[in-house]
Amino acid sequence: MKSSFLYLLLVMVLSALACTEDDQYPSSFYNCFLYFQDSSLVNSSSSKYQQLLDEIKSSGVPGIQMSIQNKTDGMWLGTSGKVDLKTSTDLNSCNHTRVGSTVKTFTATTIFLLKEEGKLNLDDKITEYLSAGDIKGIENAEKATIRQLLQHSSGIYNYIQNLKFQTGSLNDLIKVWTPNELLDYARERKLIFLPVKTFCILILTTFFWE
Numbered sequence: 627m628k629s630s631f632l633y634l635l636l637v638m639v640l641s642a643l644a645c646t647e648d649d650q651y652p653s654s655f656y657n658c659f660l661y662f663q664d665s666s667l668v669n670s671s672s673s674k675y676q677q678l679l680d681e682i683k684s685s686g687v688p689g690i691q692m693s694i695q696n697k698t699d700g701m702w703l704g705t706s707g708k709v710d711l712k713t714s715t716d717l718n719s720c721n722h723t724r725v726g727s728t729v730k731t732f733t734a735t736t737i738f739l740l741k742e743e744g745k746l747n748l749d750d751k752i753t754e755y756l757s758a759g760d761i762k763g764i765e766n767a768e769k770a771t772i773r774q775l776l777q778h779s780s781g782i783y784n785y786i787q788n789l790k791f792q793t794g795s796l797n798d799l800i801k802v803w804t805p806n807e808l809l810d811y812a813r814e815r816k817l818i819f820l821p822v823k824t825f826c827i828l829i830l831t832t833f834f835w836e
Contacts, residue, residue, distance in 0.1 A: 650710075650713070660703075664703050668699075671694075689717040691704070751768070753767070753768055763813030764782060764815075765782065765817050767780075780821050781818055781820055781821045782818075783812045784812070784818055791808075
C-alpha cells in the first residue's frame, strides 16, 4: 500500500495537464449516463446548490460540477456551464473530468495517515518503498525523500516539459496513462533545479459543505 501511494506521489510530482484550442469534438462525444441512483431531483437543498453553481459560473468559469452527499438527502449532483465552448455543449453530471492537482490533496493526506500509523517517516528515501525499476533513469530519485516529493523540492525533471509527452497527450486526450508510461518521459533527464531542504507550494482546493 505504501509503495502504491509513493509511486503515485512520484508521478504527481512530474505531472500537469495540457490542452489546445484546436481540439474539437461533436456534441455526441459528451453523451453519458449515471451508473448509480442519485437523489438530486428530490433533494431539499437542490435550488440552493444550483444557485451556488450558477453564481460561480457567472463569474467567468466555463463549467463546474459539484457533488454533495449526506445521510438525510442522499447524493445531489449538479452542473452549470458548458463542457465544450466551441460546440456550446452543456456540462452534465455524468461527464468525466480530469482530477488534476486535486489528487495531491488526497495523496498527501494518505501519506500523513500512514505516518501517524508509524508505517513511514517523511524523511525516508523513496528507494525504501519503490523498486530500482520504478525509478530507473530518474535523476536524484535514489536520494529523494517522501518529504521532498510532497514539497516539490526534489528537483526531479517534470515530464510535462517533455515535448513528446505533450504531443502524445494532445493526440489522445482520453488516454488513461499508466505510472510507468508517465515516468518514462522523465527518465534520463537532468534535474530542473538542485534539491532544496525547504520549499513552499500553495495549492488551493475548495470544498463546500453544510
